[in-house]
Amino acid sequence: MSSAEKLTKLREITAEISRLGSIQALLEWDQQVNMPHGGAEDRGNQAALIAGLAFDKSTSDELGALIQDLASEIPDLDADDDFAREIKVAKRNYDRNARIPREKIIEFVLATSAAHEAWVKARADNDFASFEPHLTHIFELRRQQAELFQPYEHPYDPLLDEYEPGMKTSDVRAIFAALRPRQVELLRAIAESEQIDNSFIKQHYPFDEQRKLGTFIAGRFGYDWERGRLDLAAHPFTTSFGAGDVRITTRFLDRDGMSALFSTMHETGHALYEQGLSPKYYETSLGQPASYAIHESQSRLWENLVGRSREFSRFLFPVMQMLFPQHLGNVTLDQFYRGINRVEPSLIRVEADEATYNMHIMLRFEIETGLLEGSLKASDLPEIWNSRMQEYLGVTPADDTNGVLQDVHWSSGLVGYFPTYALGNLISAQLWEKMVAEHPEIPAAMTEGEFSQILVWLRENVHSFSSRYDPLDLVRKITGGPIDAEPYLRYLNAKYSEIYRF
8 A cells, every 4th residue: 555545544534533523522512402301321322332433443453554654654753744743643643542441431421421411410409419429430530541641740641631732730830820929919909999880781681682692793703604503501612513513602691791792702712713724634633723722712812802802892882782772871881891891709710700710720720630639539629619719719609509510521521621721811812912913903903893804813823723733832833932921911910900990
């Protein structure tokens, strides 16, 4: 078999693996959006079947031999050309997948399918005790998976690497150690300032009009509705079943008129990334986003650096006044802008403001590493959660529904995922600084509801590379340096010193 024939065969297998992953994503989307609770057991079996088929394909001797043969023909797998990158990533994926036994994959899929349904019920019933055995089991399975990747500096390393290739637990700890005192200092300055009134937001806004608004804004940002749709979910998320089907979800809160819009803008950022991946890499080993932190940088950029900016408010506010005259008729633009940027330590991560959000992530990171190390037990989490929320943010949940049960991630087995949220915040500010330096006309264009230059820049500098570059290399390629907290801290301090007038 010639090299060209081997590459063609490799891509055929990779495409099949990609399609199985899309089917699995569709099953998961349906479970969170449409499926009745009674379907949990059947759905778990269906998901396990697909996962088994994907595992067999992704760890087959045939695939391993093809990758080995092609890799042997490349002088330098780190060379900056498409062929070397494709084989390098294919080899990395194969080596990782082959380390985990098939039966462990099936056990994990069944465990997380059951855990998701248990989490939904436990959260509704404020009953952590019923979910705790599932959580203990999931962390035990993740610990077992991590052990297959020894040696490592920390058992969290292999799990973090799954979402953020090349990142170590020690790297995250160093970034958080530099970030936390500066954010605490900012929060202290805000707390000493006069608080902002946002009572005009904390009312019931008709859901139909909220949905119309979210749909309108997503379209203005560039979301292709011919290749997507908007649905409701308990925890907003984005999923992709292929280049032509990238879906977003949101949720409406009865006493918050902006939550759905910000979650929709956030998920639109994710979806724009998925819709912008390069067609030439589609269904190859390079056909995925670079990493979860890069993904999160896109959602946080659109939600915050665009969506919570003064320039965007000038465009958005008249639209909202037209849709919600009873709520906003007597509110000024300045009141609106300051209101949507009010800083107030809160219980719920997805509703947290920019200044406090990273503190939520640090809490979850500490809990995850503690559970994997064995220094914490799942049964103790409600008490640990509440005490650290009080320590870090000065608030204590009244119940577990608004505390340790609020996130879907652990029930889905996404241990190692949370740090990518904070890393995405940092990267978003780095990208924004670079983008606006190159195109200083962007802020003025936003006031007119024009966002095409933002999307074009992101397409050219981020989306089009798909996973051709490792995330740390991609950040360096775009910004000229590593992941850096300074641009994010500059952004926060400049923004909130102006809003809070200190």
